[in-house]
Amino acid sequence: MLSIKSLSFAFQHRPLFKEINFDLVPGKLVHLIGENGTGKSTFLSLIAGFRTPNEGSISYFNDKGEEVDDRRVYIEYLSAEANGLYTKMDATQNLTFWSKLRGHKYSTQQMVEELKKWGLGHPLVRTNFAVEKFSTGMKRRLALARLNLSACPCWLLDEPIYGLDTKGIDLFKSAILNHKESGGMAFIVSHDTYPLKELIDEKIEIGAK
Amino acid sequence: MIILDKKQLITGCIFFVMLMLAWYWSLFVVTTEEHQGDVYRIIYLHVPSVFTAFLSAFILLCMSILGLWKKSYKSVQVGLASAEVGLLFTFLGLATGSIWGKPTWGTWWTWDARLTTTFILALLYCGYILLWNSVQSNLMRIKVCSVLGIMIAANIPIIYKSVTWWRTLHQPPSIFRRGGSSMSPEILSLLLINIAIMLAIGIWLIIQRYKNITLGEDLEEESYLQIRQQEGG
Amino acid sequence: MNTIFKNQYYLILKHGIKMELADKERLISPILFATTMLILFAFGIGETSEDLIIKIFLAQTFLTLLFSLQITFARIFDPDEKDKVFQLLQCYPINHAAWFLGKYTLVILVGSLVLVPTMLLAGLLNHNPKAPLLTPEIFLIAFLALAGLASIGVLLSAMTLKASGREVLFPLIYFPLSTPVLLAAIQSSQVLLSGNNSDILWQWVGLLVCFDVIYVTLGILLFGELAGSE
Numbered sequence: 001m002l003s004i005k006s007l008s009f010a011f012q013h014r015p016l017f018k019e020i021n022f023d024l025v026p027g028k029l030v031h032l033i034g035e036n037g038t039g040k041s042t043f044l045s046l047i048a049g050f051r052t053p054n055e056g057s058i059s060y061f062n063d064k065g066e067e068v069d070d071r072r073v074y075i076e077y078l079s080a081e082a083n084g085l086y087t088k089m090d091a092t093q094n095l096t097f098w099s100k101l102r103g104h105k106y107s108t109q110q111m112v113e114e115l116k117k118w119g120l121g122h123p124l125v126r127t128n129f130a131v132e133k134f135s136t137g138m139k140r141r142l143a144l145a146r147l148n149l150s151a152c153p154c155w156l157l158d159e160p161i162y163g164l165d166t167k168g169i170d171l172f173k174s175a176i177l178n179h180k181e182s183g184g185m186a187f188i189v190s191h192d193t194y195p196l197k198e199l200i201d202e203k204i205e206i207g208a209k
Numbered sequence: 210m211i212i213l214d215k216k217q218l219i220t221g222c223i224f225f226v227m228l229m230l231a232w233y234w235s236l237f238v239v240t241t242e243e244h245q246g247d248v249y250r251i252i253y254l255h256v257p258s259v260f261t262a263f264l265s266a267f268i269l270l271c272m273s274i275l276g277l278w279k280k281s282y283k284s285v286q287v288g289l290a291s292a293e294v295g296l297l298f299t300f301l302g303l304a305t306g307s308i309w310g311k312p313t314w315g316t317w318w319t320w321d322a323r324l325t326t327t328f329i330l331a332l333l334y335c336g337y338i339l340l341w342n343s344v345q346s347n348l349m350r351i352k353v354c355s356v357l358g359i360m361i362a363a364n365i366p367i368i369y370k371s372v373t374w375w376r377t378l379h380q381p382p383s384i385f386r387r388g389g390s391s392m393s394p395e396i397l398s399l400l401l402i403n404i405a406i407m408l409a410i411g412i413w414l415i416i417q418r419y420k421n422i423t424l425g426e427d428l429e430e431e432s433y434l435q436i437r438q439q440e441g442g
Numbered sequence: 443m444n445t446i447f448k449n450q451y452y453l454i455l456k457h458g459i460k461m462e463l464a465d466k467e468r469l470i471s472p473i474l475f476a477t478t479m480l481i482l483f484a485f486g487i488g489e490t491s492e493d494l495i496i497k498i499f500l501a502q503t504f505l506t507l508l509f510s511l512q513i514t515f516a517r518i519f520d521p522d523e524k525d526k527v528f529q530l531l532q533c534y535p536i537n538h539a540a541w542f543l544g545k546y547t548l549v550i551l552v553g554s555l556v557l558v559p560t561m562l563l564a565g566l567l568n569h570n571p572k573a574p575l576l577t578p579e580i581f582l583i584a585f586l587a588l589a590g591l592a593s594i595g596v597l598l599s600a601m602t603l604k605a606s607g608r609e610v611l612f613p614l615i616y617f618p619l620s621t622p623v624l625l626a627a628i629q630s631s632q633v634l635l636s637g638n639n640s641d642i643l644w645q646w647v648g649l650l651v652c653f654d655v656i657y658v659t660l661g662i663l664l665f666g667e668l669a670g671s672e
Contacts, residue, residue, distance in 0.1 A: 014433055048533050052280075052348065072535040084530035086457075086521055088464040097457050101534050103446065130464070277667050329618050336615035343605040353601045356664045357615065360597065363656055364619050371622040371649055375629060 001025050001065075002047070002074075002154055002185065007056035009039070009046060016042055017207055020056070024154070026063065026183040029176060031193070031200045038207030040189040041080060044156045047187065048077040062153070063183060073102075076150040080158035080189070083143035087132035091120055091142050094131060099149045106149065118145045118171055136163035141171070148175050155179065155186040161195065169195045217417065224410050231403050239399050248312045255305035256400060257407030258298045259327060264408055265295025266330065266362060268415065269337070273358030282347045285354045289341050290418035292358075294411055296334040302327055322373040329368050333361045447540045454536075454544030461521045462552055468517060469555060476510035476560040484567055495570045496635045500628045503564040507584065508591075508617075508624055510556050515595025516612045518549055519603055528603060531669070538666035542596065546661065549592040557584055573635065580631050586650045587627040593657040594619050600668045626650040 002024040009016050016039030024030055032040045045051050047058055049071050060068040060075075068074050078084075085094050092111055099106055106114075115121045118141040131139060140163045147155060161169050176199050179186065190196060235253035242249040268291040276284035306324055307317050318324070337357055344350050462469055483502045490498055522528040531541075561584060565576035598616055602608035630646035 014437065050529065050532070070535055072533050075533065077530065077533050079526050079529065082526035082529075084527050085525050086461065086527060087524050088461060088521065093457075093460065097453065098530075098534070100453050101450065101531075101536060103449070103535075277664075329621055332618040333615070336611075336618065339611055339614060340601070340605060343607055343611060345606075346604075349604050352667050352670075353605070356597065356601055356667055359664065360594070360619060360660060363660060364622070367622045367649070367653055367656065371625045374645060374649070375625050 001061045003059045003061065004047075005057045005059070007046065007058065008054050009042065009051070010054055011039065011042055020204075020206075022204060024185050024187065026153070026185050027180050028201045029180060029186045029188060029199050030202045030204060031196070032187060032189045032206050033203055034206040040206050041158055043206055044077070044158055044187060044189060047154075048075055048156055060154070074152060075154045075156055076147050076152040077156045078143055078147055078158060078160055080162065083139045084146075085131045085139060085142060088130050090127050090129055091115060091125065091131065091134075092127050094142065095146055095149060098146050102150055102152075104149065104151065114145050114149055115142075117148075118142070119167065120145070137165055137168055140164055141168055144172060144175060148179075153184050155184065157186055157188045157190075159190055159192075160188065161190060161192060173199060214420075217413075217420075221413055221417070224406065224413055227406050228410060231399070231406050235399060235403065239395060240393075242393075242396065245313060248309065251305050251309045253400060253403045255302060255309060257404045258305060259302035259323075260404050261407050261411035262295050262298040262302055262327065262330065264411055265291040265298065265334075265415070266365060269295065269358045270362035273355040273362070276351050276355035276358075280348075280351055282351055285341070285351050286422050287415065287419050288354055288358055289338065290415045290422060292334050292337045292341070293418055294414045296331060296338065297414075298407075298411060299327055299331040299334060303331065320376065322369070322376040325372045325376075326365070326369045329372075330365065333364070337361065447537050450537050450540040451544050451547075454541055455547050458544065458548035459551065462548070465521070468520070469552065472510045472513045472556045473559055475513060476506050476556060477563060479506045479509060480560070480564055480567060492571065495568060496575070496632060499564060499568040499570070499575050500631050500635070502568070503561055504584075504587070504624055504628050504631075506560055506564065507557060507587070508620060510560065511553050511588070511591060511595070512613055512616055514552055514556055515549060515592070515599055515616070516602075516609070518545060518552075518596060518599045523603060536669075538669050539662050541669055542661055542665035545596050546592055546658070549595055550588060553588050553592055554585075557588055570635075573637075575635065577634070579634050583627055583631050583634070583647070583650065586647070586654060587623045590623050590650065590654040590657045591620055593654075593661040597661050597664060597668070600665065622649060622653050626653065 004020055004022045004024075007020040008018045020043075022030075032043060034040050042051065046053055058071075060071055062068055062074075086097070089097070092115070095111055095114070096106075112121060112126065115126055120126060120138065120141060125138075131142065134142070140160075144160065147157075161172055164172060173195070176186065180199075188196070188200070193200075232253070235250055239250075241247055269288050272284040272288040272291065275281065276288065303324070306327070310319060310321075310324075311317050337354065340357055341350060341354050344353050480502060483506070487498055487502075519528065522531065558581075561576060561581065565574075568575060594616060598612055598619075602612050602615075605611055626646045626649040630643055630650065633640075633643040633646065
């Protein structure tokens, strides 16, 4: 469970939100809504720990109800305008690096399976192309594959389906369903709500006056 | 919105008057030093300036440690203020040292250990100020500037040591040594008074500059608020 | 804890090496820069008398190293800067000391690729009739200098990552901070090559080592502050 207590934040002297109280429980996908510039991405970056809240606290609990000290093992963050990929490396190298950093030891077979799942399984795509040669959608798919392999209970998704085609969106949906079934949770920011309709469990409006 | 802090203003005026009195005493009252003549009087400005410059470095170190420890933005604001004041006094120290060097050593600049160290200190202060201004977010400023502050402070003793070795090994020691036992008690006590006043002025300036920085940021906040009110109304 | 540290250290180092190899232009350009500088120095100085050779050789070599290593250092986080990788790394559970030491070792390795050819070339371009200029001891001193400079390099590179105008800012802070290294390296080599007093030699080498220790310690302690997400 992720518990937010009276969270307030002001960006460049502009109060974005005040006194947000919210508990994100396992198995839920929460959609953050609000107009442009109301602070949805900022909200995610607060949970990810890139910014410190002016007031309030965010606590992270594992499935046994114990508080997690290191938020970094708990969350996996997907930024809106970047994928966090080493552009000179190929898909496998990227996935291996990021999952090893989390201490996961996936076999080559598992990596290939994951890449196949996202339609990046072709041997040439997998190992021969630096990510900089990928299309926008392919890069997003690879970032989502990393997300899936991270095995973190909480995902922070900022416009995750940006650049994905219908097939990519379907893949994303099934990944989310899997994540929820295994007790995972997620915050999602997306203006393209139609394809995600059936996945969303709850909505919070950010920056409501 | 004008804030006039009377207490600060009066303190400033008192320091100024004290400085003027001390300078008057230094220039016209105290006896001339026998070896150098009237030129020596520049130590009453030179030595206090350099002391204040090094005091600023010390304040910068304290603020940097505090900044990393408490993650407080205030401490990097004071850090910037002390770097700026430090830069001012470093330049003052360098300029007076150079002016003093011309008649005593016969040259405007010599690679004397202290001059060199002070010169590098000036460059480091410049670096700190530039870095402060080129980082935008408050949190980044706290981290990045505090780290640099600590690096600068750690480096000063090493620079000093290296430069001293460099000079002592390759040049006969200067005939005239600043300070030392040759100083008469009158000169020494006046010098100490001058140093005390200059240090007080340095600290006063740092406080003023700090207030000035916060005021600037408050004004920015105020203008943001105004914009928002106009948008809202 | 210990195995995590070790694994992450090797992972970051190996990954860094792969990345350097993937972008060869990054590897080669500092060496080309060093070559150009050495040649320009030769033009600028011209013919020299024999007794000045040691002095000029050392000034040339170490200044060239200082400048071309600066290019290597300033770029060490470039691959992490693209596509917000650094931001993502900040929210991954990485041991900061392992991260720092991984990058530090990488810089030493890449720096050696600049250091060795530069010194060989400088030795080739200068000839001292009395004694050889390139002795193992000189290389050792150069590596000691690299060990300290690399730490400043990694720290400064991480510091200026989010600063505007970092191309200018980096050298402006790096050069004054590296004065003691330059001095100690040149002075100790000079004592060594001219075969003088060994007490003085140890004094300078001591300064170099002291600088290395202080900077690597500071690096390990302070890097966490820069790399931590909060």
